[in-house]
Amino acid sequence: MLAAVRTFAAVLTAACLAAGAWAQDGPRRIDITQGNLQPMPIAVPNFLGDDSREEKIGADIATVISNNLARSALFAPKDPASFIERIRDADVQPRFADWRLINAEVLLVGKADVTAENRLQVSFRLWDVFGQQQLVGLRFETTPENWRRIAHQVSDRIYERLTGEQGYFDTRIVFIAESGDKLQRVKRLAIMDQDGANPVFLTNGEHLVLTPRFSPTSQQITFLSYASGRPQVYLFNIETGRQEILGDFPGMTFAPRFSPDGAQVLMTLEQNGNSDVWVMDLRTRQRRQLTSAPAIDTSPSMAPDGRQIVFNSDRGGSPQIYVMNADGSNVRRITFGEGRYSTPVWSPRGDLIAFTKQLRGQFYIGVIRPDGTGERIIADGYQIEGPTWSPNGRVIMYQSETRGVGGRAEVRSVDLTGFNERRVPTPGDASDPAWSPLLD
Amino acid sequence: MKFKIAAAIGAAAMIAACASKPEEVVATPSTGTTAPAGPTAGSVGDFQQTSGDRVFYAFDSYALTGEARNSLSQQAAWLQAYPSVKIQVAGNCDERGTREYNLALGARRANAAKDYLVGLGIDPSRITTISYGKERPVDPRSSEEAWSLNRNAHTVIVSGAVS
CATH class of the missing domain: 3.40.50.10070 (TolB, N-terminal domain)
Structure with missing residues (x-):
């Protein structure tokens, strides 16, 4: 063979x-x-x-x-x-x-x-x-x-x-490399192997960049950059280094994430202070508005089968997690626990949604089933957020920042079981990790 | 930059009227006999000193407080006096929220301030907004006091001011 x-x-x-x-x-x-x-x-x-x-x-x-x-x-x-x-x-x-x-x-x-x-x-x-x-x-x-x-x-x-499970070692992590003190933080788009080797900076730190996400199907990253003077979603081709603004939207675009087939990018468009979830087809560049509530609707993430989207909304008075059909219909809230829920990310296996939770001054990373049952906390700390799944859905990375003036940002990983929490080596401070698919 | 931050913190102290340290507002080197102290009328410094350039919000809120309305009214009065000035209102959040949610919340705050200025007669074409979420704190500490300063809409003059 x-x-x-x-x-x-x-x-x-x-x-x-x-x-x-x-x-x-x-x-x-x-x-x-x-x-x-x-x-x-x-x-x-x-x-x-x-x-x-x-x-x-x-x-x-x-x-x-x-x-x-x-x-x-x-x-x-x-x-x-x-x-x-x-x-x-x-x-x-x-x-x-x-x-x-x-x-x-x-x-x-x-x-x-x-x-x-x-x-x-x-x-x-x-x-x-x-x-x-x-x-x-x-x-x-x-x-x-x-x-x-x-x-x-x-x-x-x-x-x-x-x-008996797919591995996840031949993968890379795209992240934000941070330097400088808290009031003048320099943030650069960066990429490294899953084990921290071969770190490469992809932007020079001149402009604020945030929340990179890997394409599940190509060597592309979507991320938020302030390079044009206002926050907009960009595409970055890792092989060519070419950057482009994704769509000419009449407001701030942010919180981008590829659909599991790599053909679309979900994102948030803010107009006159109101944020809604949109989807853009990368080939036709056609875009469609999926939510229209007079509330914050952001952080969309599509199920691996492409049929549902989980997102963050404060339409009920505080940030909670909602699931809707991929066309925006049938919106239902899935988090009812105490606390504020955000950054939902659908597992590549489809069976769980990872999230950030805030409760009484503490932050948590947890998982919950798409029907809202089985909530389980797997990591906690002050200011941890932004889970990203290993391609086999068994390990979660997230960012962790310590309190105060000298607050340090680092990437941590934890098994879905809640065990084996450890720091991921990065060149200096780092945040906003996003796991690539398996490279082969 | 350092100056701006010091001024902002000073302004916050005044707004909160908590009698802590209003002496930080601006340095006033008024010893000589030459020019009167204070910034040139119509300058960025004049705007900051006259009306203040930040208004503050409660946790996860974009509602304008009474103090915020007062401050914005002063901003509007100053902007009426200098009609060629264009501004950008930047919305900021404290660190107790996720990055993406805070970008949305910052946009709400910036727009709430903008809408109030427009309601007071400022031409909307003179005002742009931007959200920095929690990316632009003015106080690096993790305390109630720092968070209350970091939840703000910051009015920045982008053109038209006297230099």
Whole structure:
């Protein structure tokens, strides 16, 4: 099997490695719907190489994979100092007894090979130590500078094999990089890998920019910029760097978000102080007004099936979350709990809506079913807001800002279970994270 | 910029009439015998000193308070006196709201102030509005006092003032 993997940066190809006589059944499967479960112990020795350059790449790949898996909290990479067997050939069955002895349930072996044509070939095999069988084996090919993407793709294959869910490591985060003190904050559009590597600034900080969101289908970002002198929704092409104002609207446009098919952008248009939800078709540039209440209607987000839109409105007297059909009909309120609700974001799985909630001076990130049942808080803090879903709907990132004059802004992530909250590394202060789809 | 902020905070203190520190309003170097103290008539500084350039709102509200109406009336009187001046009213919010909701709320505040000025006879073509949501605080603290200052409509002269 040869699978062509389309990427923006370079073409990666993946090929299955023969499993030999070993069956492809699994070890125990990780149930990622449970919080706080026992992480699966995994051994990730450095990928092998024939010379120092290949060995360096191999070690770097193993480190990135190990870090990805550890951050997920579903895996517990073993300390390499505890390894007994020293892997010398990535294509030979390992000495399972040696890995059982250190309680590694699964073992990842791989090698890196830079060809005469300066192509990087990386192959790996994931072994079930106790079942003594190969779980997955693949070979990737790309350019040597693209080694991190391979590490992320290998991580995704491991995650998928052992959880039964799509991975999310080969993804990027678009966000707002912040600098300067609170009264003269400089904000720049920026992008980085999901693990914080390869940060790149996309705007120079001259103009205020806010709330970037990834296209689910193309290398495009929609965001809010004050570059023209008034706040307007822009499109940004990551590959070309080209920016354009999205639509010539007679007022402020803000709170943009792509539809799940990438063909439309939902946004808010403010005219004479009143904000309503609109939708624009990116191909025809036709636009349609979806709400018309004399209230704040903003932060629209479309369900993955495209049939419903969730949004934020204060039409009932305080900011709450409402769901309507995609044509604007059948509006109903879904939040009735104590507090103020905003920034609803529909899960890519469709079953939940993430939101920001404020109650008695504290902020929360929570999730609720589209019918308004099952509200659950998964993170809290002073001034946390703006959830964004991993493409598999299992992890949420959000921004967190500390109180006061020296308030720092950072991006945090938490599992849908409410466990495994951690800071996402960013170059300096950061806010408004938005997760990309899987790159491949 | 620093001056503007100091003036705004001073104005707020006066409006709130809480007798805290009205001495911060403007520095008045009135020792010499040359020109009279204070900004040139018709200048940005004159506008700020005469009428104040910010009005303040309650939490999640865009209703104009009595003080806000008074201040806007003074702004309108000044703008009547200098008819070539054009202004932009910027709506601002405190940090206790989400970014997008606050952009909408800031727009409401700016428009509430604009509508009041128009109601007092100022030609709407002289007034534009903009919302900065919670992006342009004047007091960086996270306290009731700071939040009350950060919930405002800020009138900025964009052209036509005496320099």
